[in-house]
Amino acid sequence: MTDLNRLFFALEIPKARQQEIVRWRAAHFPPEAGKPVAAANLHMTLAFLGEVSAEKQQALVDLAGRIRQPGFTLRLDDAGQWPRSRVAWLGTRQPPRGLLQLAAMLRAQAARSGCWQSPQPFHPHITLLRQTDSALRLPAPGFCWECPVTEFVLYASRFSQGRTRYQPLQRFALDKES
Numbered sequence: 001m002t003d004l005n006r007l008f009f010a011l012e013i014p015k016a017r018q019q020e021i022v023r024w025r026a027a028h029f030p031p032e033a034g035k036p037v038a039a040a041n042l043h044m045t046l047a048f049l050g051e052v053s054a055e056k057q058q059a060l061v062d063l064a065g066r067i068r069q070p071g072f073t074l075r076l077d078d079a080g081q082w083p084r085s086r087v088a089w090l091g092t093r094q095p096p097r098g099l100l101q102l103a104a105m106l107r108a109q110a111a112r113s114g115c116w117q118s119p120q121p122f123h124p125h126i127t128l129l130r131q132t133d134s135a136l137r138l139p140a141p142g143f144c145w146e147c148p149v150t151e152f153v154l155y156a157s158r159f160s161q162g163r164t165r166y167q168p169l170q171r172f173a174l175d176k177e178s
Helices: 015-028 054-065 097-112
Strands: 004-012 043-053 072-076 078-082 087-091 125-130 145-149 151-160 163-173
Touching: 004 054, 004 097, 004 163, 015 125, 015 145, 043 054, 043 097, 043 151, 054 097, 054 151, 054 163, 072 097
Parallel strands: none
Antiparallel strands: 004 043, 004 151, 043 125, 072 145, 078 087, 087 125, 151 163
């Protein structure tokens, strides 16, 4: 039997920025607003891969390692809620072209490799809260964090002892910003 790992490509949010976002979330969302995502799990998914065999994982790693694209700056300046999935998110009003290109390349590679890809268009976001109340009040505009993006990461999603943890498996450098 082949071991499968639940994998995804994502942008890692720097630890200091994670803590700033967690403090901001605590100041703008009451505890009953939903289940907060742990600071260490804050990330921006580029391509969800699902359950992947070791062989397919290696092929995806090889393909991802061939990507040559400049880094970019991610500006987190938008928030919203998806009532149907009961998720509150932090995102970007104007996604940088580099972000959209990187996600498109990774999603296309994953689909060609036989990994399930959502039919939904890419909506760059960081999940802040799960199981949100439909009457959630979103924070007023005016917040903004900038994150330089110099790499993307292949993560494994592990569930143990009632908690989900995201383990970085491999990092892929982007070229210097142009």
